[in-house]
Amino acid sequence: MSAQTLGRMNLGAGIISVLTLLAALIWAFPLYWGVISSLKPETEVVRPFIELWPDNLTFEHYIHALTATQIGRWYVNSIAVAVGVTVITIISSMLCGYALSQLRFPGRKLLWWLILASFMVPTQALIINHFVLVADLGLLNTWAGIMLPQLIHPVIIIVYKQFFDQVPQDFREAAVMDNAGEFRILFKVYLPMNWGVTTALSIVCFIWTWNAFLWPFLSVTRTEMMTITVGITQVSDAFGVYYARELAAAVLAGLPVALAYLIFQRKVTEAITLSAGIKG
Amino acid sequence: MLTNRRKDAWIAAVLVAPFLAIYLLVFVYPTIQMVMTSFTDAPLIGDGAFVGTENYERLPSDPRFRTAAWNTAYFVALTVIPGTIVALAIALGVSRLAGRMQAAILALFFLPYILPVSVVYLIWDWVLNFQFGILMHLFDLLGIDRVPITKSRDWFMPAVAVVTIWWTSGFSILLFLAGLRSIPPEIYEAAELDNAGRWTTFRRITWPLLWPVTSLVFTISLISQLKIFDQVYLFSQGGRPNDNLVLVYYIFQRAFQQNQSGRAAAVAVVLFILVIVVSVLQFQLLRLAGGRK
């Protein structure tokens, strides 16, 4: 290696940092551009120049999207479905993960393998029979129908199991010595011990559900039952032929999850790494 | 630990029941149904007659199925390896930053990942718009001819692939970052004292130590890109030649547009098996490759 001084190494590192910063700005630029375009009057949007800031900032497209369309209703649907899926998935996964981690019962191994294996399975392949199933149950165009096939996230069980596995056995034993029963151990000791895991998993579960497209797209045939991610691309009276209105709707659809991410950034990254830690 | 097995089993049953019920209803039952449907000529809703393996026999000579399979493979090729490389490069860059700066930059790279696909579509459709898209304005400035990126046959899949990489890289970046962070800094300091230069450090230290994460990222993106539908569907609005036809799209068309669930289910079964085989195979392969290093 040629003569290399500390100073030169720092210079090299500095260049890489600047490049990374540039790359990040370019990377995020489409997002910025989408937001900015939605704040321009329609006539300005189609001007043939690059204008990084609107001449006339306007919220008219947002007002239009919120008042003249069903976007409000879709918001309610999306929230209801995402919250529903999150609550049900988290609770059922938590209970199952606890049992797998802490209890010895017949069929435990088998169940564990099933859960691991269902990772690989493409739920997209099941759309036909999910549709038939939900139709048979009479749940098409209902929140329950949108939620049902989304209620399985094996990852969450696996993360929970691993989390419970990692809790030192001592806590369990301390609680047993303290006369606590199984449910008390779960709800009074294990869960409160680290709400962080539950919060993180809830947030990503919420984001996943909020972002789901294929199933809500298939299972809802009535506009008023659509989730926002489906609605904004499937219903056209909402926006007509106006680019800026469409973008405003897109911003509105992305905003809750984007905000959730920006507020809970650490939790989200934690959950993502948690959820992947196991697949390897 | 002193335990009472019978009591444990009862408690376990109660705890596992909610998940198991959902699992059987939403997963096991539809899977069985899917296989059964694939041997019938059923429409979307309602029963069909048993037709044996006819639906499968038609597949090899079905040009649309072949196109769909080919396009899926093409899309996978366009996204998986390039996506992994892009994510690794970004992660390496981000990992050099520290503190708030790192968090902010990471957020910029990660933000697309948490957006719904329809938002991603609308934004990119606008950016790439042939008349008003900012990219075209940029081309004009640089004196490049405008390219109708999402509308032309040659560019359609690559464009969707680029958007997909942009959309999903955040996830891989996080995994790579976690991998990089788990390499103890002392290892790098030891390498520094051992006179290892930047490139040697990457090739002899970082890359081998990151291999497990690399193969994980690779596997995850391979599996998920095989199931591609949303982006392709959205970007094809307005009608496309068959260059948009991927396997899940084909299932969707057969079942929901042409009302032929039997034939669609056969394709679904094929996809189902394909994904499982591919993921198992490649997981083993990667492990072998990693083990030999």
Next chain:
Amino acid sequence: QETVVWWDFLGGGDGARMKQLIDRFNQEHQGEITIDATTLEWGMPFYTRVQTAAAVGEAADVIMYHASRIPLAVEQGILQPLTAEDWQAMGLGQDDYAPATWDAVTVEDQQYAVPFDTHPIVLYFNKDILEAAGVLDENGLPMGMDSREGFTETLRALKEHGVRFPLGSVTADGNFMFRTIYSLMGQQDGELMTDGEFLAGDNGEKLENALSVLAEWTDEGLQSTYTDYPATVALFTSGEAAMMINGVWEVPTMTDLSAQGQLFEWGAVELPVIFDHPSTYADSHAFAIPANRGREMAPEKRAAVLEVISWMANNSLFWATAGHIPAYESVTASAEYQAMEPNATYSSLTQNMIFDPRSPLAGISGPIFDVMSTYFVPTLNGEMEPAEAVEMIRDELNAL
């Protein structure tokens, strides 16, 4: 109090007109009937949704349907037939419609929908630009409307005059271009389907001719390429495109902008005669009642639905302000209608309208439509030779 759930796919300027109509209806029927309307994405998404929804009993009470697609719908069992009592209840009948229109909603002597309008495509033009380029004739109409060469000359003149796009075409959307191309085939008396065979004889050649004209314009830079629907409208209204081929339903967009003083002098005429004789593709919006599987429609509801349809027919003069030509003849016969502009300018084309083949394979987003439009985008934008496209289309159609 009945609520009638209504689905349509009217996205543009006509969508706004329809909203007004619905509002008026709701006002006039306060306490009796309310229309609960939604507008879905036009084309395949709309029909896929109707189809799956009807199959599981979740479709609306009344839907707007393209007449061209009715044979397919009937085969799929998605629509309820309209009985004689229904017609009576609505106060409408065969006599109120042009024969071609009536036929369009009839399959095997049974009606499945109530025609509402016919909607051809027309040529919009920017009088200011055309005048400046010297291609506006003394009647204020574009020159060269009678031949391929003539019209191409006009386009070239505009180009030389510095107009970016002499002609705005929805070249990024094969679905849309189906109309233009089918019109051009019609000008040569071309047919898609003869005795169950597709593009037989010289029909393939005629399709190729049609595609060639457009491809040629693209080659010469006379036509906007890869332009999607909103972009086409935006190009025209912003003056970047001097002319535009689009549906009559964009008329309200123009009138509205004009009214706000934001538009140039504009006009709309029947398509130029590129080939042998005038001919324009048209389809018809009609009202249909879905056959919701497993859900019987209550008589009261049906009565309300029929009232909605009937009211709409009787008030379709307003619909004409959306550019469309009402199907109800007592409306088109009225003096008021005859005086409307620009409808009057292109009213001549009613004699030259052609419709889709009557087949379950035809219709908006039907299999034929789907196959053909798939190949239009690459051909019209110079990525594929017209001959090759015709070849592919013929093969795929015959494989249906």
Next chain:
Amino acid sequence: MGAITLDRVSKRFGQVEVIRELSLDIGAGEFVVFLGPSGSGKTTLLRMIAGLESIDAGTLTIDGQRSEKLAPGQRNLAMVFQNYALYPHMTVAQNMGFGLRNIGLPASTIEARVREAARMLEMERLLDRRPAALSGGQRQRVAIGRAIVKEPKAFLFDEPLSNLDAALRVRTRVELAELHQRLGATMIYVTHDQTEAMTLADRIVILNNCRIEQVGSPMEVYARPASRFVASFIGSPAMNFLPVTREGEGLKLPGGGALSLPGAPSGSGPWELGIRPEELRVAPSGPLRGSATVIERLGDRTLLHVRLADGTQVVAQDSGKSGVKVGDTVTLAFETAEAHLFDATGRAVPLMDMAA
């Protein structure tokens, strides 16, 4: 309160029998330390008493009550875990009250007991803190407090000091000893640190390979180790062992020296002679001779690592001001009375201590 008797208890993990017919009596109020190397069964034994491991055979009697089948919560014992196992989401007070809440004591009783324990351990100020906001030593005290409030029949400790740093370990050790004096409760304490065992225990139970090697007071096991294992395990630096054989009336030492020992045991050996470093002193003349290889100065004393002529390494302890340097030849002497003799199986052989 709190006498504990184990009578021929056994324990198997799967196929492996780990503890086999072990018996032990622990008197009420006694401080008993289980001492042994890693894997010697200390934890297992403690957990069998606590009820966290089942007892496969034999009986456990606590305070006269047969207890081997009772659930852990019902034995009324309190355990302090190695890493304290404090519930991180509860305050100190909640941690201490959790066990009492589970048996449904009224809030006022709980409150009173927690206050009392906190007062005794001088941590009233800490009651509202979470464990994360406590130092290692404070956590340790909370863990003990959690045990105290239960007013248990006996306290069980599993290496409670091993997570503390050296200085704190010493301090806490002293506190524990004082606590035992104050409460007078039975305490069973597991450790592998002989210093802890020596300083805390009334009696030490030395375990090896899951069997009891010796039970006795600290000074007994130090001065009269029953086996080579006990001798080597107790005392730091560890006892020196020299292979010896009989020579005439005495013993032949490695490196050529000899030890005249009129009353030496019968038989011809080989034996091992054990001498603690602190008994080996540098002297003008003596039976051992070698050269110093490493000198470790600890301030108050100096450890000399001496290699004898035949290569055997021994450690001798000299005063803090020792003048020996590396490479010096030193002669080492010791009192025969302080030497120990072990036979080939490791059992102690009595040395006639009137001799020498």
Next chain:
Amino acid sequence: MGAITLDRVSKRFGQVEVIRELSLDIGAGEFVVFLGPSGSGKTTLLRMIAGLESIDAGTLTIDGQRSEKLAPGQRNLAMVFQNYALYPHMTVAQNMGFGLRNIGLPASTIEARVREAARMLEMERLLDRRPAALSGGQRQRVAIGRAIVKEPKAFLFDEPLSNLDAALRVRTRVELAELHQRLGATMIYVTHDQTEAMTLADRIVILNNCRIEQVGSPMEVYARPASRFVASFIGSPAMNFLPVTREGEGLKLPGGGALSLPGAPSGSGPWELGIRPEELRVAPSGPLRGSATVIERLGDRTLLHVRLADGTQVVAQDSGKSGVKVGDTVTLAFETAEAHLFDATGRAVPLMDMAA
């Protein structure tokens, strides 16, 4: 080979100046130990020498060469990290050879040096293993081997023993001392364990708050601590400190006793009198008197925790056979020559040692 000189070096992390104008000379072949509590700057100082932290001001000279601007690899030093930092994906041989490969040595030379080092450390059998397949002690040796093959000007160690268990730590300590004798190389060793420092060092550098408190041989810092901090940090059990004030010619001790001390320093105090436990003995009469609260029997010696009349706790060391029991009243005496006096700022005040 390997003299290292730091001349008024400074280091800041962001706004905080951590090390300020620190100077230190290390002779070639010397074994120097940096000793200090956590956060005292030991690691920082070591890393500044290694080049892993930049030196903001001042100069570093290694073997006569100005080195503060050189990249770590170019200083030709070898470092053994606390957790060894072995490359987990390389075999032991590859680990050891990595640094040599990077400077482009021919494969045969590398092979030879690796073999030689492995032979010296008795780990030839391990050469093909990965670090994961090694025990803690073996990893430690590999880390040292990796340093040896580089034939560096100096070895830097950052708490290399802290991850080993107690017994292994003692053994490895002795091995390290022997290694130093064999190689004769300069070694700088960081630890917070005073026993390690005492037993290994030629000279100890005692750091506190990122400043040097004292530099000296182990016996110097033990016998003549320059400050109260050094005195308290070195020696175990720790020195007793008694608050004293002048009384006439002597000092007034807590608990009422007095120390006649003709040549006591001028001024009236208050001072602290430091006496190591091993210098405090039970005697029929003496200046200190109190009752034994805890007795810790360590076998060869016994620690008496004594509470003086005013509540001050002191620790005294008695023989292993001490007869003192808890509660006994004991009188403690000491040699004035062995006592230390510190002023209010913690600096040592010379006590006239002809007195008493």
